[in-house]
Amino acid sequence: MKKKKVIAAGILMALLLAGCGQENGMAEKNTDDMATEEDAAQTPGGKQGQENGTEPSESPGGALGESAQDGEIDFSALSGKNPDIFAWLYIPGTGIDTPVLQSPVSDDYYKSHNVEGNNDDKGAPFTEMPNMMNMCDFNTIIHGKDLAEKEPFFNLHNFENPDFFEKNREFYIYLPDNVLTYEVLAAFYDEGSDILRRHDYTTYEGCQDYLKELAETRSMGKNMSEGWEDLTPYHFLVTLDGSLRENDTQYVVIGILTGDAAGKIDRVIYE
Numbered sequence: 592m593k594k595k596k597v598i599a600a601g602i603l604m605a606l607l608l609a610g611c612g613q614e615n616g617m618a619e620k621n622t623d624d625m626a627t628e629e630d631a632a633q634t635p636g637g638k639q640g641q642e643n644g645t646e647p648s649e650s651p652g653g654a655l656g657e658s659a660q661d662g663e664i665d666f667s668a669l670s671g672k673n674p675d676i677f678a679w680l681y682i683p684g685t686g687i688d689t690p691v692l693q694s695p696v697s698d699d700y701y702k703s704h705n706v707e708g709n710n711d712d713k714g715a716p717f718t719e720m721p722n723m724m725n726m727c728d729f730n731t732i733i734h735g736k737d738l739a740e741k742e743p744f745f746n747l748h749n750f751e752n753p754d755f756f757e758k759n760r761e762f763y764i765y766l767p768d769n770v771l772t773y774e775v776l777a778a779f780y781d782e783g784s785d786i787l788r789r790h791d792y793t794t795y796e797g798c799q800d801y802l803k804e805l806a807e808t809r810s811m812g813k814n815m816s817e818g819w820e821d822l823t824p825y826h827f828l829v830t831l832d833g834s835l836r837e838n839d840t841q842y843v844v845i846g847i848l849t850g851d852a853a854g855k856i857d858r859v860i861y862e
Contacts, residue, residue, distance in 0.1 A: 658688050659765060666767040673708050675701075677724040679765040680716055680733065682831075684755070685746040691733055691764070692717045693724055702736070713742045719787055726764060726771060727858045729792040730801065730828045737833035737842055744833050750778035750844050756814040762846055764829065772850030773829050777805065779813035783839035786830055794861050798824030805845070822847065824860055 657664050659681035669676045669690060678691040692715055694700035701717035704710060716735040722728050735744030749755045756778060764771045789804075791797035806819045827848035833841050848856060 659763060660688070664765045673706060675708070676706065677766070678726070680762065680831075681765070682747075682759075682762040684759045685749050687744065687746055687762075689716055689743060693720065693722070695720070702734075713739070716743050721787060725855070726766065726769075726827070726829075727856055728827070729798045729824060729858070729860075730786070730830055732787045732830045732832050734832045738836075742834075744831065747778075747831055747833060747842060747844050750775065750814060751812055751842075753814055760816070761849075762831075769851065769853040769855055771848060771852070771856070773846030774818075774849045775816070775844060775846050776818060777813065777815040778844045779808065779810040779815070779842075780836075780840040781808070781810070781843045783835050783841055786832060786843070795824045798860065810840075818847075827856055 657669070657679070659679060664679045666676070669679075673690075673692065675692040675694055676690040677693055679689070680691050681688050690706045692701050692706065694717065698719040701715045703712060703714060705713065706715045714736045716733055718724070718731060718733055722731050735747075736742035737744035737747055739745060749759070756775070760775050762773050762775065764773065790801045792801070802819070802822050802824070829846045829848075831844040831846075833843065835841050
C-alpha cells in the first residue's frame with residue numbers, strides 16, 4: 592500500500608500561527624466566504640475533483656442547499672441561518688455533505704435539534720465545547736446519530752464494507768478560511784465510553800495512550816489501514832462518532848489530517 596502522507600506539527604511555531612491557540616471551543620466564528628474559484632478547483636468538490644471522477648454524494652445540500660461538490664460553501668449565509676455552524680463535513684460516496692455545529696449553551700443541544708436549530712430527534716453533526724472550532728485539537732470528535740436511515744451519520748456504516756473502505760479513503764472538512772483533508776485509517780465499533788474525555792489529549796502521554804489503545808483495539812468487522820505505526824501525538828485526528836448502542840458500543844470512523852490548505856493547523860503539547 593502506498594505510504595501515507597502525514598502532517599507534522601511544529602511545537603515552537605504553534606503560538607504564531609493565526610487561528611490556532613489554546614483557547615477552548617468558544618473560538619470566534621469567521622463568517623467570511625472561504626471559497627474562491629482557485630480553491631474550488633483544488634478541492635474535492637471543485638472542478639478538479641469532478642474531472643478526476645470523485646464520487647458525488649447521493650443527497651447533497653445543507654441548510655441553504657450548499658454542497659461541497661461544487662466547492663462553494665457560503666459561511667456568511669450559513670452563519671446567518673445558524674451562527675452555531677462553524678464547519679462543513681463532506682464524505683464522498685456516503686451522501687454526508689453537511690454543516691457541523693457547536694452549541695455555546697449545551698453539549699447535548701444538537702442531539703435533539705437540526706442544523707437550523709429546530710427541534711428534531713434526528714439531530715445534527717456537532718462537536719462539544721471542549722473541542723476547538725479551528726480543528727487544532729489532537730482528536731476532534733464529531734458526533735452524529737447513525738441508528739436510522741434518516742439520521743445524519745447513518746451512511747458512515749458504508750465503511751463496514753471492506754471494499755468500500757479500501758476505495759473511499761478520504762473525507763474533507765471546510766472551514767471559513769481553510770480546507771482540510773483527512774485519510775480514513777480505521778472504522779469499527781468502539782467501546783461506549785466518552786472518547787473526548789477518555790484521555791487527556793493536551794498531554795503527550797494522553798495522546799500516546801489513545802494511539803496505543805486504537806492500535807490494540809479488537810473489534811469484529813474492524814477495518815484498519817496501514818500507517819498507525821507512524822502516528823504520533825503531533826498528528827491531528829478526527830473521530831466521526833455514532834450513537835451509543837444497547838451493547839455499549841458506538842460506530843466510529845477515524846481520519847488523520849493529510850492536507851491543510853491554509854497551513855494553519857498546529858498546537859502546543861504539554862510533556
